[in-house]
Every structure is written in C-alpha cells, then in structure tokens.
Amino acid sequence: SLGKCVKSFNSHTHIVSAVSFSHNNRLLASSSYDRTVRLWDIITGQCIKVLQGHSSEVHSVAFNPDDNIVVSSGADYTIRLWDITTGECIDILYGHTQIIRSVIFSADGKYLVSCSTDTTIRLWDFNRRSCITTLKGHLNAIRSVAIDSENTTIVSGSQDGTIKLWDFNTGECFKTIKGDRPYERMNITGIKGLTEAEITTLKALGAVEE
Numbered sequence: 001s002l003g004k005c006v007k008s009f010n011s012h013t014h015i016v017s018a019v020s021f022s023h024n025n026r027l028l029a030s031s032s033y034d035r036t037v038r039l040w041d042i043i044t045g046q047c048i049k050v051l052q053g054h055s056s057e058v059h060s061v062a063f064n065p066d067d068n069i070v071v072s073s074g075a076d077y078t079i080r081l082w083d084i085t086t087g088e089c090i091d092i093l094y095g096h097t098q099i100i101r102s103v104i105f106s107a108d109g110k111y112l113v114s115c116s117t118d119t120t121i122r123l124w125d126f127n128r129r130s131c132i133t134t135l136k137g138h139l140n141a142i143r144s145v146a147i148d149s150e151n152t153t154i155v156s157g158s159q160d161g162t163i164k165l166w167d168f169n170t171g172e173c174f175k176t177i178k179g180d181r182p183y184e185r186m187n188i189t190g191i192k193g194l195t196e197a198e199i200t201t202l203k204a205l206g207a208v209e210e
Contacts, residue, residue, distance in 0.1 A: 009040050011047040017059045018102075022067040027084070029070050031058035037072045039084060049087040053080055060102045064126075065109040073100035079114055079124075095122055095131050101142060107149045117141035121156055121166070133171045137164060 014034035021028055027048075028040040037051040037058055056075035063070055069090070070082045079093040079100060098118035105112060105126070112124040121135040121142060140160035147154050147168070154166040163177040194202075 007045045009045055009047070011038055011050075012036070015057075017057065018061050020062045020070075022063045023065060024067055027063075027067070029061045029063060031061040031072055031074075033057040035074075037061055037070060037082065039070070039087075049084070051082045051087055051089070053089045054078065057099075059099065060104075062104050064105045065107065071103050071105065071112060073103040073114055075099045077116075079103050079112065091129055093124060093129060093131075095134075096120065098141075102145050104145060104147065106147050106151055108151065111147070111151065113145050113147050113154055115142035115145040115156055119158075121145055121154065123154070123168075123171070135166050135171050135173070137173045137176075138162065 009028065009030070012030065012032040012034050014032050016030050016032050018031045019028060026042055028042055030038050030040065035054045035056060035058060038047050039049040040046065041048050054072065054074045054076050058072050058074040060073045061070060068084055070084055071079060072082065073079045077096050077098065077100060080089050081091040082088065083090050096114065096116040096118050098116050100114050100116045103112055103114040110126055112126055113121065114124070115121045119136070119138045119140060119142060123132045124130065125132050135154070138156065138158040138160050140158055142156050142158045144157040145154065152168050154168055156164050156166070161178055164173050165175040166173050
C-alpha cells in the first residue's frame with residue numbers, strides 16, 4: 001500500500017545524518033555520527049561495505065555520476081573520496097575550518113561543491129583535487145548546497161535565514177532570497193539578562209539586528 005515501509009536498513013550505531021541513492025539505483029550510501037559511511041545493496045538490504053576513516057561525525061554522502069566513487073564530509077573538517085569497489089579512501093580534501101555540512105558532485109562529475117559552518121562554500125576541481133574558489137557572503141553556518149545541471153549556478157541555504165545564488169564562473173552572489181520574519185525591523189535595543197539562545201531566537205524573528 002502507499003506509504004508502507006518496504007525495507008529497513010539497520011547497522012549504524014548512532015544518528016544517520018544523510019542517505020544517497022546511486023544513479024543506477026542499485027546501491028544506497030548512508031553517513032552517520034558513528035563516524036562511518038555504509039554502502040547497502042538495495043535489493044537485499046544488506047550492508048556490503050563499511051567505509052571507515054573519518055575521525056568524527058559524518059554529515060554528508062553522495063555518489064559521483066559514474067557510481068564508482070562516494071564522497072563524504074564531516075565534523076573532522078575533511079572531505080573524503082572512497083572507491084566503492086575496494087572501500088578504500090583514495091583522497092582527502094582539506095580547506096574548511098569547521099564542520100562540513102554537505103558535499104555534492106556536479107552533474108558531469110567534474111566538480112565538487114561543499115558548505116560548512118565556517119560560513120563558506122568551496123568549489124573543487126575533482127580531477128585536480130584542488131579548491132578553485134571560496135564563496136563568502138553568508139553570516140552564519142551554511143547547511144545545504146546545490147549546483148544546477150549546466151554548472152552555471154550554485155545555490156546555498158544558511159542559518160542566517162537566507163538562500164543565496166552564486167555565479168559558478170565568477171563566484172559572485174547575484175541574488176539573495178530572504179523571507180519576511182514576524183518582527184522584522186523592530187530593532188529592539190538595550191536588552192539585558194537574556195541567554196544566548198534567547199538572543200538567537202530574537203535575531204531569527206527579526207526583532208534584533210545582527
């Protein structure tokens with residue numbers, strides 16, 4: 001029946017942070033706070049490989065278009081590339097200075113895009129394993145990133161409440177999307193005795209300027 005759970009994959013020992021289908025729909029990759037990436041056979045539901053190497057929580061996982069490499073990112077500030085046949089880590093990319101919340105391949109597999117709580121987005125040349133450019137403009141942690149199929153636009157979503165669109169070639173932000181907040185521009189001043197959490201909530205509502 002519609003909406004029925006047809007299979008359950010059980011092996012991780014902590015929070016499962018992300019999942020990704022292979023492009024041929026034969027495999028599933030999952031990342032977890034247990035510091036592992038796991039590969040699953042979709043048909044049998046069996047875990048066929050455990051990819052180990054991250055030294056802290058893993059936050060993101062994705063397949064390349066050829067389905068022979070998986071990329072992951074985590075709280076150890078690294079991006080790791082894995083050979084899905086051998087299960088070996090074939091490269092590690094460094095550059096971000098805080099948790100890397102998400103990493104994805106471009107549709108043609110030539111680039112990687114990553115985002116971090118360090119408030120930056122990084123565009124990587126996959127073949128050279130090097131950072132091409134760093135996109136800056138968000139005021140808080142960046143939680144999500146995507147790239148269009150033609151490699152012209154990168155989009156990011158942040159805890160600063162904005163979505164930003166970036167020109168792939170220049171690295172410039174050409175549009176910022178921000179919804180109206182309930183108490184926008186009230187600009188309450190002189191507040192005292194509030195916790196950091198309470199101040200953060202007021203900022204999110206627009207009642208206090210950044």
